[in-house]
Amino acid sequence: MPDLSVASAVEALKKLEATSAAYDHVLGVLSLDASTAAPKGSYPGRSLTTGVMSGLHYQLISDERNGQLYEYLSAHADELDEQTRREVEVGKKNYDKMHRIPMEEYVAFRTLLSEAQAVWEKAKLENDFAAFAPYLEKIVDYNRKFAGYYNPHMAPYDALLNEYEEGMNTATLDAFFAQLRETIVPLLAKIQSAPQPDDSFLRVLCPVEGQRLLSGQIMEVMGLDRNYCGIAETEHPFTTNFNNHDVRITTHYYPEAVASSLFSVIHEGGHAIYELGCDDRYNGTFLYGGVSMGIHESQSRFFENIVGRSREFVENVIFPRVKAIFPAQFASVSPLDFYRAINRVQPSLIRTEADELTYCLHIMVRYEIEKQLIDGSLAVADVPGKWNALYREYLGVDVPDDAHGCLQDVHWAGGSIGYFPSYALGSAYGPQFLHEMEKDLGDIAPDLRAGDLTRIKGWLRENIHRHASFYKPGQLFERVCGKFDARYYTDYLTKKYTALYLE
């Protein structure tokens, strides 16, 4: 591109980024609509539109001329500001990747996912794994094939992991999970032979209308401005972001499980705080939004567990609000009873309902199965059997049916394989962030007790949120904490659950 000036090349790059962000926005709204407002039968038309829009988006970012643009800008990198330099790096990486995926395959995959979502929902409802299996087979095949496009030099599952957490691999995760098991399994055994708290009051009827009110109050405590953060109701809670002034969270209300939606809102609210805290300068660029799934989960789980399930916050912020909305249901419950019930450890079937201690065991089941599906040592037809065997081995529970087993999560239907480990990594990053935060701020217990999250959010924003995707995840983590060490997490779990059960 000899006739280009640096200024005009940068202008072309910024225009490309803004257009790409607009496609992301439109596709995101279609997908949000599918899970929230759209009537059940509307998916065929939406699948077609999604296919067309995805095709256009693919053409936009894989256009040969972009390759020349990235070459030119890379060659003039020292004339660019550091943000633009990073935009070029991210754009080029994405271009190289997309360029290796044939367009027909990309569009066919997006269309498959759009159908798979509806098929999975029905299969879960009807406990019919056989109906979903052909879709899962295709999704596994596509993922294996795409892994080769993403990074032909890596083992396929490592290449998939890198899509969600750049720099991650199975060797690191195998060691990490082994370290977690060494702490969690013996601690769990001791807890199970200790006296158990009563949590029956968490299963009394709390009408959804009151639960909606509670969501609003918790969002207010979290400082989530409803002008910029919407909330909707879906089968499976999630967060979608369009820019730092438009984030949507969702929840699911169960009339006889008030804590379920409550902690979904806090979890998704943590994702939203991250997105809303990104600097304006990254909107409409390749660097907008949180940097990786692992860092994202570290933020959502920080709010859900380290803040939301702490004794100070549960007893002084959550419980009074729950009791004010549902006075009859909690008349004879003390704040400490409530705290102990919220943190009751109980190996169970459903990941999203899992307590903080056994949560990572659920992730390990999915990790083992994904590794084997991708390396071909496990057939899709054998997933339910493998799933049930691992639940027995890791959690000591018997899976009654696939709806409560391998059909429970949306991720595989959404095409995501290699995503689950980021939940465990995110859980483990949190306590190490907390350690650094308390070095700067001192003990955060008084903030939690007062329900004043200003200093906590300020620290997270300053150190993590405002950078959006400017730093790579490993780089961002090391800037804040130095080397990752799972011991902060295992120490945190040991201290919390020893105090709850064994002292």
Ligand code: ZN
């Ligand atoms: Zn999450």
